[in-house]
Amino acid sequence: MRILRAVSPEAAAIARATATAAWREGARVLKHDHRAAVRIAAAGDVVAKTWPTRKPKALFLRCIGYTHALRHWRSARTLDAAGIATAAPLALLRTPGEETLVMRAAHGPTLLRVLDDAARGRCAFTFAQRRALAFDVGAQVRAIAATRRFNRDHKPSNIVVEADPATGALTPTIIDLVALRPDRQRIGGARMLASLMIEPIGCDCPPSRTMRMRALKGATDNAPRVARKTAWRMIELLISTHPDPRPEVDPLAAEPHTERTYLPPPGAQPRKAHESCD
Structure with missing residues (x-):
């Protein structure tokens, strides 16, 4: 388990918690398909989006630093700096076979x-x-x-x-x-x-x-x-x-x-x- 990015030590701790079975069992699933799984914490304050990284293409993108999670992190930080409303990224976690981006939960209808x-x-x-x-x-x-x-x-x-x-x-x-x-x-x-x-x-x-x-x-x-x-x-x-x-x-x-x-x-x-x- 490795923290790739974090805005604070508290955010890093939250990211580590999202990888545990207890957190995932208590979280509500918003989306789950072959591309990614999106879960919102029981408290409703953060969202964790997890991408699998076991396939050859995902492993290659991981080697060059161009995974889905890293691209989302960089893009959100860029738009945040421009004053554009996004679900601000808090931390990025890498575990065997997965990368998880933890974001602020945005509340409301799409x-x-x-x-x-x-x-x-x-x-x-x-x-x-x-x-x-x-x-x-x-x-x-x-x-x-x-x-x-x-x-x-x-x-x-x-x-x-x-x-x-x-x-x-x-x-x-x-x-x-x-x-x-x-x-x-x-x-x-x-x-x-x-x-x-x-x-x-x-x-x-x-x-x-x-x-x-x-x-x-x-x-x-x-x-x-x-x-x-x-x-x-x-x-x-x-x-x-x-x-x-x-x-x-x-x-x-x-x-x-x-x-x-x-x-x-x-x-x-x-x-x-x-x-x-x-």
């Missing part, structure tokens, strides 16, 4: 859940709150792009909406940053905005036009209408060229840690992502 509830008329947040949230989600994309990076997996199920109990203000908090990459083509902002659309389209809860435009305004810093229309044409192109947007595993399942397929019925034709945009 952005995808908010979109799904709004589409079905059961959202706990008001229209004004959702409108402000849409602008902030777009502004978050702009802030990430300003670091000359983009998140290849910037989908609503990877964003938790945290509410301030005092003011009711909503904050989009990114919980998965393994796929943060350099934005060499300078179209990372458009790609992230397209990703925010594609997943809800595949789950039959696309954001309304009002919310799409608010997010676009946030992402373009209230640029003139002509500039926003140009940006939207790029986003539409990215969405229209995306294959079937339906996820293989339902991110809205009642028990998210189980493998539930979310595939079209037999004989159904693949659906292009842009078909639900209007």
